[in-house]
Amino acid sequence: MKIAVIGTGYVGLPTGVGFAELGNEVVCIDKIPEKINDLNNGKITLYEQGLEELFLKNKENGRLKFTTNLADGVKGAEVIIIAVGTPTHPVTKEADMKYIHAAAGELSEHIKSYVVVAVKSTVPVGTGDDVEEIISQGKPNSDFDVVSLPEFLREGFAVEDFFNPDRIVIGADSEKAKQKLKELYAPFEGKTNFLFVSRKSSETIKYASNSFLAIKVHYINEMSNFCEKSGANIEEVAMGMGLDTRIGPKFLQPGPGYGGSCFPKDTLAMSCMARKYGVHLNLVETAIRHNELRKADMALRIVDAVGDIKHPRVAVLGLTFKGGTDDVRESPAMDIVEELLRYGLSLKVYDPKGMENAKPMLHDRVYYAKDVEDACAGTDLCVILTEWEEFKKLNFPVLKHNMRSPRIIDMRNLLNSAEINLAGLEYKCLGRLC
Ligand code: UDX
Numbered sequence: 001m002k003i004a005v006i007g008t009g010y011v012g013l014p015t016g017v018g019f020a021e022l023g024n025e026v027v028c029i030d031k032i033p034e035k036i037n038d039l040n041n042g043k044i045t046l047y048e049q050g051l052e053e054l055f056l057k058n059k060e061n062g063r064l065k066f067t068t069n070l071a072d073g074v075k076g077a078e079v080i081i082i083a084v085g086t087p088t089h090p091v092t093k094e095a096d097m098k099y100i101h102a103a104a105g106e107l108s109e110h111i112k113s114y115v116v117v118a119v120k121s122t123v124p125v126g127t128g129d130d131v132e133e134i135i136s137q138g139k140p141n142s143d144f145d146v147v148s149l150p151e152f153l154r155e156g157f158a159v160e161d162f163f164n165p166d167r168i169v170i171g172a173d174s175e176k177a178k179q180k181l182k183e184l185y186a187p188f189e190g191k192t193n194f195l196f197v198s199r200k201s202s203e204t205i206k207y208a209s210n211s212f213l214a215i216k217v218h219y220i221n222e223m224s225n226f227c228e229k230s231g232a233n234i235e236e237v238a239m240g241m242g243l244d245t246r247i248g249p250k251f252l253q254p255g256p257g258y259g260g261s262c263f264p265k266d267t268l269a270m271s272c273m274a275r276k277y278g279v280h281l282n283l284v285e286t287a288i289r290h291n292e293l294r295k296a297d298m299a300l301r302i303v304d305a306v307g308d309i310k311h312p313r314v315a316v317l318g319l320t321f322k323g324g325t326d327d328v329r330e331s332p333a334m335d336i337v338e339e340l341l342r343y344g345l346s347l348k349v350y351d352p353k354g355m356e357n358a359k360p361m362l363h364d365r366v367y368y369a370k371d372v373e374d375a376c377a378g379t380d381l382c383v384i385l386t387e388w389e390e391f392k393k394l395n396f397p398v399l400k401h402n403m404r405s406p407r408i409i410d411m412r413n414l415l416n417s418a419e420i421n422l423a424g425l426e427y428k429c430l431g432r433l434c
Contacts (some may be wrong), residue, residue: 001025001184004077006070006103008035010261010327011120011151012083013055014048014158020058022187027065029073039066047326047353050159070103071110079184080107081149082131083120088265095124095269104131108138116180118149122206122266124273128171128199145177148202152209155260156324167193171202207273210266211284216251217258218287221294224254224431234431235413254430256385256411257294257332259321264291264330295332298385298411299339305409305428306345306380313346313404315375316366318386318412320354328357333385341365350375352390377402387412396423410434 001024005016008030016028030036035045042059044052058064067073074080084099100121107117119131132146148171153161168185172178178196185194197205220238227234234254242249258264267288274281306312321331328334331354340347350369351358359368369375372391376382376399384391392414400406406425408415417434420427427434 001078002076003027003079003081003184004029004074005081005083006030006073006107007083007085007099007121008039008045008066009083009085010046010048010155010158011153012081013039013044013046014051014153014162015081015083015120015151017051017054017058017064018159018162019184020064021054023063024184025063026058027067027073027077029067029070031068033068036066036068048158049156049324054159070106074107074110074115075112077115079116079118079180081118081120082107083151086121086123086265086269088268092272093268094272095122095265097123097127097130100127100131101134104134105138108135108142111135111139111142111144114143114176116177117144117146118181119146119203120149120151122150122210122262122269123148123203124207124269125200125203127203145172145174145180146199147172147174147177147181148199149181150202150206152206155262155327156322165192167195169195169197169202169205171197171199173199207266207270210262211270211281211287213251214258214263214267214291215283215287217253217255217263218290218294220252221254221257222290227431231433233433237431253387254413255332255387256298256336257291259330259332259335261321261327261329264288295335296339298332299336299343301428302336302340302381302383302409303343303345305407309380309405311346312381313348313379314340315369315379315382315403316340316347316349317351317372317375317382317384317391318354318388319349319351319358320386320388323386323388326353326357328354328361331386334358334361336383336385337362337366348375348377348379351386352388354386373398373402378404380405380407382408384408384410384412384414387414391415396420396425400424 003024005012005028008028016026020026038045044055082103084103086095089096128146128148150169170181224234238252241247242252267284271281271284319328319333348367348369408427410429413429417427
């Protein structure tokens with residue numbers, strides 16, 4: 001099948017590459033010429049494990065093409081997937097729909113035969129109706145259907161999640177559209193759950209899922225605080241909770257707060273959307289508020305730890321919002337770094353993939369280390385802020401020798417306290433006596 005994907009970001013690009021790998025003819029469209037030039041020159045524009053090889057393979061075999069020209073891109077497409085950003089509006093805090101509406105308006109002029117327009121971006125309930133309206137106005141009597149096709153990819157696992165989704169949710173009110181999408185997703189038949197629901201239910205499922213996951217993370221972070229005071233062990237508590245199949249073991253890992261381009265944006269949008277209907281989602285609003293407070297609390301713990309030192313130097317391991325990605329958007333680590341700089345600490349930072357994306361925000365206010373040892377050398381404290389695999393195996397004797405005072409605060413509970421204490425370093429973590 002020939003499909004077009006509008007938007008080549010963290011959702012659009014893995015989606016386009018994935019469908020090309022499944023044998024479809026895919027054209028990915030983006031307004032940013034530099035991005036499209038890079039992609040046409042074989043340079044991947046974002047980091048996702050396993051994406052580059054599939055991108056190069058399908059670009060080479062001609063199934064995957066890139067263009068800034070929407071008219072060319074959608075020509076002959078049976079399905080047009082809209083995967084553009086829906087950032088938080090700086091004032092209203094709602095999902096900003098300008099890119100969605102622009103894409104709908106532009107593509108409406110180029111509909112020549114029946115096409116399914118699938119909105120994969122995370123959009124407020126009712127957006128499908130708006131897109132339908134915009135296309136109809138743009139080109140009356142054109143033959144199309146608009147469906148909701150929410151994305152559940154996790155950053156860092158986009159390729160894995162594309163080929164092994166928990167579920168394919170399709171919000172379609174037309175039989176014809178359902179058939180077309182069943183054809184597109186035929187390779188997943190019998191391998192995952194297909195859920196056909198109304199367009200509005202489908203649009204709600206994404207926000208409701210992400211808000212719930214954010215609340216779950218917020219919950220375990222609060223439980224972690226309780227364990228620190230009560231002497232319980234949050235990892236043991238999380239294990240005990242997770243064995244209850246109604247709770248499940250995932251998203252029970254305490255940390256410095258949730259971040260990324262989804263949870264912060266989607267919880268805000270969910271709360272704003274609900275308030276428009278006069279509904280207060282108190283749990284979501286509490287999670288939003290307390291997630292911000294948690295980052296400030298984490299920064300304060302770091303400042304307190306070095307408060308007695310003149311001109312303290314701190315090594316920060318991890319800038320991305322989670323391990324496995326190069327994305328620093330809404331990263332708790334970045335917010336904590338900003339807070340530490342406000343307190344006047346001098347920082348040496350290191351992240352396996354996020355350094356280049358962090359530089360435009362941190363400029364020359366920090367020292368950019370080339371690796372963990374370089375970051376820790378001569379510092380009074382090492383803080384782990386992102387759950388990178390690489391940070392699970394630190395060379396403690398080297399750190400002990402090279403740090404001015406060998407201390408580690410592990411805000412992702414990656415390390416084993418016994419091993420660290422044996423090596424002669426001081427160790428603090430979250431939610432348990434370390
Ligand atoms: C999320 C949803 O998981 C995904 O289904 C949706 O499509 C997009 O939004 P993502 O934003 O990539 O994916 O990150 P996710 O893995 O969900 O983590 C979000 C944040 O929560 C990260 O900052 C992560 O570090 C944090 N987190 C996650 C925890 O602090 N503890 C956990 O146990 C899990």
